[in-house]
Amino acid sequence: MRTLYLSQQGCWVTLKQEFLRVLSGRQELYTVPLPTLQQVLIFGYAQMTTQAIRACLVREIPIAYLSQTGYCYGRVMPLARGYRGLAQRQQAMAEQWRLQTAQQIVRAKLLNSRVLLMRQLRETPTASGAMVVNSLSHLAARALQTDRLEPLLGIEGIGAALYFPELGNCLRQEGFILLTRTRRPPTNPVNALLSFGYSVLWNHLFTLIELQDLHPYEGCLHRGNRQHAALVSDLLEEFRAPIIDSLMLSLINRRILDADQDFMYEKGGCFLNETGRKKFLKSFLERMSIKIKTQTGTQPFWDVLTQQVRQYKQCIFNPEQVYQPYQIR
Template sequence: MRTLYIAQQGCYVGLSQECLVIKQGQVVLEEVQLPLLEQVLIFGKSQVTTQAIRACLWRDIPIAYLSRMGYCYGRVLPIERGYRQLVRYQQQLLAAERLMVARQIVQAKLRNGRVLLLRQRRKNESGLVDRAIEQLDYLAQEVLQAESIARLMGLEGAGAAAYFAAFGECIMGSEFVFMARSRRPPGNPVNAMLSFGYQVLWNHLLSLIELQGLDPYYACLHQESERHAALASDLIEEFRAPIVDSLVLYLIGRGMVSAEQDFEFRDGGCYLNDAGRRTFLRAFLLRMEERLQSADGGSRPRWDVLNQQVKAYKQFVYAPAQGYQPYLIR
């Protein structure tokens, strides 16, 4: 089963017998057999015929409409999807099972940050980066011994402090300076890009969580509340370094953003301006649309890595004894 991603703009999705046909103008981009589909995600401005929508609903295939940033405007869901017991299983997870997954999530975040620093060290030797790598390695081991969420959050905070202290050493653009992470509000251009990128990624994860029928407000690591979709905050942790942090370093290193022209200072903070957001989103979308080699020998867009992790978490909810394996880079 696969997810159909329609990320190119101006597409037209129609039905031909048992296939969805994706066209752009008169050019057929792809034909996908309905029995092989699990869901359809449409980014930006594309059209779907009534016949195609009806065929998807008949086969229990949801269709989601998202902005190009990954924000979900709404979904077309089959009626049967409203009667599942998944949320009840999710709420019945034991404290020990939630702690086990929280450990895995924090460890993955620390390990992925460590790998990113290792890659950057090959380009620029730094004693500060070396010390951060050692500290992240130590903390990743300590995480497995944590007996409470409070202890885990403390280790995660220590890891973030070490990681971001070294992150500034990896920035190659002379006009960009980064001393520490600041969020509300972002204090400088680098923090502005990090915050914006995390929000874009968080919105997309939230959409995928809801599409899978999970309760986004019931998580393992972060505290849930009526205003905080904590599960999206849990699952974003493993993707911060490999997707957003690496993209920020790429944009700066290639001279694709300007500290003077692409940012504005207001309300006590620094934010991407209209031109800066367009540049960032264009690079973000190109990266997420890149096709990666999959285990079955085919290729899938990077978007699908997120979807596979949400589905892995869903399987954990159904079978907690199997655990959850976060996304790790090498």
């Protein structure tokens, strides 16, 4: 999936024929051919000319505006993407189907978290590791036994409370600590890295969902409103541990990121600075391009994301089909 990331502060984008030119002052940094582009993510103080924005809209290329810390302010998208295609079908799905889908999502999230911990604990066993791994397995089984959404969300919350401290025990670089998950704002480098990573992946899923004509605000586990794209958050859950959490561990334990050099503290929170964002985005693209083994063969993570969105779409057309989230083994 070709995405233009604009993370360098003060850069700006102009249009030249069928290319977007990224400039810093009068210096051209690089160009991107419009026909290959699927979305633009702008972090902080980067700008696009009206001509460049119009060219993207004509080609149905959405533009997302984010803060330097990864918070998404909003998206600019063409009128053609009005979510009219499958919106009525999604809204008409039975409550039992929604609950069943939510159960599968929570179960997969818990099991993926469990497998990631098991992989790490083989190298660095901890006193609490076995207990957490067993608890996540038990919670995953309980997720399928719930009869309402509220208990299911409670199980998800218990799993997160067990998982994140144990994930923190897998960190092997001074200056990086994870005792609990803090979001708004993230309070330390590990939480900053997770928040930024989830936001980047969330925006990628948003675009893939749009490309399949699905309504991103009609979900199952998360209940949508005008400010929350619930379906995007739903489909993000199964990929948190396999993509972002594992990437976080790799960046820290391989000492690619430095707690003092790649983060900044402001407004009561901790965030990736420009250098940190560049390092993360480079590693993120590399991770998403690596081919992994799945039930359908070997394919990059980009294709796995697309495959899951398409599977969800098939379930909308055929409610008898049970959505099967992505699981790592």
